[in-house]
Amino acid sequence: MTQTDGAARRTGRPAPAAPAGVPVDEPARPDRIRRPGDALRFLSSVTGLALVMLLVSIAQQTAHGLQTDITEGTAHAPRVLLSLATLVSGFGVLAVPVAYAAERLFHKDGKRVAIALLAAIIALALTIAVDDWVHAAAPGGALDELIWGGSRTPLVRVDITPVIAFVSAVGMAGRPRWQAAVWSMIALAALTGLTASSVSVAALAATYFLGRAIGHGTLYAVGIPNPRPPGTAVVAALARLGLRPTRAAALPGTSPERRRYGVAVAHPPGTAPADPTGAALPPGERQLDVAVLDRDTQTAGLLYRIWRLIRFREATPDRALRSLRRSLERESLMSYAVAAAGVPTPRLVGTCEVGTEAALLAYAHVPGRPLADLADDEITDELLAAAWRRLRRLQAARLAHRRLEGAALRVDDAGEVSLVDLDAGEIAAGDLSLRLDVAQLLTTLALRAGAERAVRTAAAELGEEALAAVVPLLQRVALSRATRQALRHDKELLTRIREQIVRLEPEVDLAPIRLERFRPGTIVSIVALSIAAYIVIPQVSNIDVGHLISTARWWWVAAGGAAAALTYVAAALMLMGFVPERLPLGRTVAVQVAASFVKLVAPAAVGGVAINTRYLQKAGVRPGPAVAGVGASQLTGMVTHILLLVVFGFVTGSTGTATKDLAPSRTVVVILLAVAVTAAVALTIPRIRRLVTTRLGSMFSGVLPRLIDVLQSPRKLATGLGGTLLLTVAFVICLDASIRAFGGSLPLTTVAVVFLTANALGSAAPTPGGLGAVEGALTLALTISGLTAETATSAVLLFRLLTLWLPVLPGWAAFAFLQRKEAI
Known part of the structure; x- marks a missing residue:
């Protein structure tokens, strides 16, 4: 209800009618749109379907027990009542949607009904195909038994799934009676199916999620008739507010969340403007x-908001999804609060709903340009001081803007600063939100x-202590998305801001406040470790450990252990060779042993560096x-690794003829070409190319001068290259000994190719120590090379035991010793 509607009820006079013939200049409206909300609902439904499959597969007895309880609980119900419920649901589950479709057609909403019918047809065809495939593929077999209890019940309900798809696509928002009727019929049909044991609980859950996925997926794929009200409807809504629009035009720079219009309105005869605007307009x-x-844009950026809500610690967490009414009320309240605090901001003239799909906020126009559009010479110290005074008043009133970017500060010709874009604001803000505002405006x-x-201008207006309190919050993650993108062009800006504040307050605490609950790398590690566990645990569970121990050839196990120990000496020599300074061998070896402990808490390519x-x-x-010395050793190791892989691949692929034609293995050639093509395609993407260049530049900056220094010392060069080769040889010997410990045997060149390939995958994997990636790659490669699956798995587990797990305890001891000696 608008303010004018309420006044009309009190006075008994009708609200003003929409003015006729008001010109509206706006781009052509698209006939159809794709709503982000439909895509999100589709993804959530697919996720729900996957969870149902997962839960039923791991909680089979629970699903069976629930099915039995429902069947036994309804067995005592009167047979007449069950028959009546079956009759009503069988008729109503189709009749109610048909009746609603007829009602929509009567209101000329045939396009939406046609889309819903398309979704129902797709759902019907898909459910029939899925049920036929399941029973044909495994009638009464493992799939039937695991998921549906072997009862030969349908995988999904053919009669309900199209109805759910239709209801999801046709749209019943704002129609609670129709929603209640349709979902009551669907629930009744589901209940009667359970009582008759013609469907399982899991099948009903799968039916619901599949129907919703098809309905919303069809909506997003086809698009819906554009529900956004045109400019003429906006003008009519303004008329209901008691205003008299004379013309309107859509403003450029409209964001995905909102559209903007500039509207000229006439004053009643004999009155003056309520605010000093419109000087360029006619009298x-x-x-x-x-x-x-617009209601359909309320979900724009929802995934990003959910991500920030989960990831970041905030004093007053905001809702990721707000209704249209809540968004309208929040921005209105913030506008009134900012004006009451004495901060210049456009005056809110009125708010109004525009039909059922949109709402508007009308502000008095304030002339000026955004701070982001000003030339550098226009940004004076007086202008900066004015911006800080606006923030000081906000802080005094406990108001947080939450998005103080260049577009939120509007500057008029007199240099006065107004605050706009208050939709993300917060009243009664906590200390953290207020300090984040200061950090954002500083940046x-x-x-x-x-x-x-x-x-300097901030210190003059806010005080040095207020700035000192912001230093721990000067982090990229604390800033808005647009500001973080701008910082990509000046990555040292936050550091320079901290330095300037420290000059004012030397005793300031520089330790950053942890704003993140977790880092993205944590999520990657958890997922990767889960996949690794999924790969490794089945391998271990299928092995008879007692038989493994009794049949192992222990002299080969000892040889593998000796080769594993030799890798630490080789790694120490490799590092010593690329550092001109003299390093003690014993302590350098101890550092490499300590790195074996660090590998369990960091990816393999990161911990050692x-x-x-x-x-x-x-x-x-x-x-x-x-950094240059470590980078030089890493670069040399990488180049040596690639060369050895190519050389051993050629040797492994050579023919057995007398000519010893060293033609490369076809598999090796295919793999190398595939890797090269993938890398070339990836590097054509500018963002990936910049990322690779930046990472390699930071990793190997200064490496070339260090390599030149090493080349001038033959002894250092021999030490570094010798350590690099010895490291690979020791690992290959350890893997070969692990294979021979269980009676297997492969050519040494084949073992070398297997190790070099698996080690490359392990270095690229984000899991600690390459866990999962190395085991999977080694087992697969050894099996392809001719070993039995049991021998390959046993050899891989022994190899990883010698090179990854057994060194953990000595590594921890070495790590603690080196820390106590302040060597690391």
Whole structure:
């Protein structure tokens, strides 16, 4: 209900009618749109279907027990009542949707009904195909027994799934009676199916999610008739507010969440404007800036908001999804609160719903340009001070803007600053939200005026203590998305801001506040470890450990252990060869042993680099040369690894003829070509190319000068290259000994190819120590090479035991010893 509607009820006079013939200049509206909400509902339904399959497969007895309880519970119901319920549900589950479709056709909504019928047809065809496939593929077999209890019941209900798809696609929002009638019939049909044991609980759950997925998937694929009200409807809504629009035009720069219109309205005769705007308009007119909130755009950016809500710690967490009414009320309340705090902001003239699919907020137009559009010479210290005064008033009133970007600060010709875009604001804000506002505005102004000017003007208005409290929050994750993107072009800006504040307050606490509940890498590691466990646990569970121990050839186990120990000496020599400074062999070996412990808490390609760099710095090597030395050893190891893989691949693929034609193995060639093509295609994408260039540049910066230094010392070069080759040889010997410990045998060149391939995969895997990736790759490669599955699995587990698990305890001891000696 609008303010004018309420006044009309009190006075008995009708609300003003929409003015006729008001020109509206706006782009052509698309006939059909795809709503983000339909895509999200489709994904959630598919996820629900997958969870049903998973839960039933791991909770088979629970599903069977629930089915039995329902059957026994309804067995005592009167037979007449059950028959009547079956008759009513069988008729109503089709009759009610048909009646609703007829009602929609009567209201000329035939396009939506046609889309819903298409979804129902797709659901019908799919359910018939799925049921026929299941019973044909495994009638009474493992699939039938595991998921549906072997009862030969349908996988999904053919009679209900199309109805659910139809209801999901036809749209019943705002029709509670129709919704109640349709879902009551569907629930009754499901209940009668359970009582007759013609369907399982799991099948009903799968039916629901499948029907919803098909309905919303069809809506998103086909699109729906555009429900967004046109500009003429916006003008008519403004008329109901008691305004008199004379013309309107859509404003450029409309965001996905809202549309904006500039509307000229006429003053009643003999009155003056309520605000000093509209100087460029004809006499008797003023301009309004109208923001239109469309219901179908409320889910825009929902996944991003959910991600931030889950990932970040906030004093007052916001809802990821807000209704149209809540969004309207929140922005209105924030606008009134900001105006009451004495902060210049466009005056809210009125709010109104535009039909059932949108709402509007009408603001008095404030002339000016966004801060982001100003030239550099226009951003004066007086302008920066004015922006800080606006923030100071917000902070005094406990108001948080939450998005103080360049577009949120509007500057007029006199240099006055107004705050706009209040839709994300927060009243009664906590200390954390207020400090985040300061951090955001500091970064926004520093992007335009530099760190020194931004900090200096802020200190003059807010005080040095307020700035000192913001230093721990100067993190990329604390800033808005647009600001983080801008910081990509000036990655050191936050550091310069901190330095400027520290000059004012030398005693400031520089330790950052942890704003993240978890980092994205944590999620990747958890998922990767889950996959690794899924791969490794079945391998271990199928092995008879007692038989394994009794049949193992222990002299080969000892040989493998000796080769595994030799890898630490080789890694130490490899590092020592690429550092001009003299390093003690014993302590360097201890560092490599300690790295075996670190590998369990970091990916294999990261843990060793970090601990070696730390060791070199503690040994007196400057940070730059330390990073360059480790980078040189890593680069040499990578190049050597690739060359050895190619060489052994050629040798492995050579024919057995007397000519010893060293033609490469066809498999090796195919793999190398596939990797090369994939890398080439990936590097054509600018974002991936920049990422690879940045990562390699940061990893190997200064490597070339360090390699030149090493080349000038033959002894260092021999040590580094010798350690690199010895490292690979030791690992290959360890894997070969592990294979021979269980009676297997492969050519040494084949073992080398297997190890080099698996080690490359393990280095790229994000799991600690390459867990899962190495085991899977080694087992698969050894099996393809001719070993039995049992021998390959046993050899891989022994190899990983010698190289990954057994060194953990000595690694922890070495790590603690080196820390106590302050060597790392």
